[in-house]
Amino acid sequence: MPRKGKKLISDNVVPNPQSTDEQGMPLRVAQRLPVYLRHLRELSEMGVERISSAELGALIGVTSSQLKQDLSYIGGFGQQGYGFRVDDLYEKLSQVLGLDQRCKLILVGAGNLGKALVNYDGFRRLGYHFVAIFDNDPATIGSRVGVMEVQHVDELPNYLRSYRVDIGVLTVPETVAQEVAETMVENGIKAIWSFAPVQLRLPGHVLVEHLHLSDSLMSLAFRLHYRRQQERQAKKEKTQEPAT
Template identity: 50%
Template sequence: MDFKSNHHHKNFIDGVPYATVKRLPFYHRFLTDLSKKEVERISSRELAAKMGINPSQLRQDLCYFGSFGQQGYGYRVNDLLREVNRILGLNQEIKMVLVGGGHLGTALANYDNFSRRGFIIKAIFDKNPEVIGGYIKGIPVLDIKELQEYLRVEPVEIGVITTPAEAAQETADRLVQGGVKAIWNFAPVSLKVPEEVLLENMHISESLLLLSFKLKQRRNQPDPV
């Protein structure tokens, strides 16, 4: 995974350590689970243990964003979840377009958790005439040629790329020209985008290769006596 932004030193994002930022989605996941289980409050020690970090690290992480919790009481789960949602920008709807209506694009479009968290895919773009004019999970599939005109009329913040590698850079260029502020790239290629455009790469095959390497290393280790 690769995070790119020009607003800060490479180890910080707007003054917050990148390591802290990377933990925010985990806070969100654990707090959401606790909220669903109707847990009213949790201590920093208990929450830190769930996340595999020490309590002082947890308190330090949260201090970058404000004052949360009470000494001797811990954190109100729903209140802290609401604050983490705000920190992550999940307290408002974020519009997206997806380019590439193949198997991966279809899978992402069908993933309900995006819309539950406020990430709304407004349209899908493809060049395949067999899918253009149809719908995926109620989302219209439009001709890729219409992308920039669509973005002019219906601005969105995030463009999702699920095209083959050879089409990814041209797709990124079109998204940038259409005013998209951030790109979530699933194509197995390194993209070039302007400094002001945020880029997050999700190279699925690379993750699988790393898992294969770790599996091989484990196979080669002698069994414990």
């Protein structure tokens, strides 16, 4: 709920998968680029120098034509009968995704999930650096997470006005997520990565990536439940088949 006496900030609409970003790239394509990058990094580490569009597409789970169409949004690569140079494509995708620039993040919510994110070295290798962490728990404030000291969340506005921050990360309970997100936006944050189990309502110019862990787990559990039902049904039908 919005704070008392405060006008509700306009909705941040859930992106349509068919919508495009500021550069005219479909959202689904933008979501696949990090997957391409991850596989290219693995191929490079294995010593693979070239790979065909069919081989790369098979690794990722898309067709060769879909792969080529996706890459056409960043200029297109590869030659007929030659394929892609793995390192060249990796470098280009890294630039497109902004990995050649240092990205600064702050985190609000120094619980177990927040600490795990801050301590994950994989983010640093990709150029994502947590520069500050905030919480409202007296027992947590002043403690250290990695090299950072946890600051009181009341210091968040002053910090954001004093330092450049690219992305705000939320690992707070749903009851306070909206208020913290609004504080971030009011003090210059234009991109939020939220793990809070609630849909944030923010201005349309603010980029929001919601990652609802419970939704993902429930989706997986549903698929498992459905598969088991199908297997039981198939087994039942098999036992009911007339003997020949």
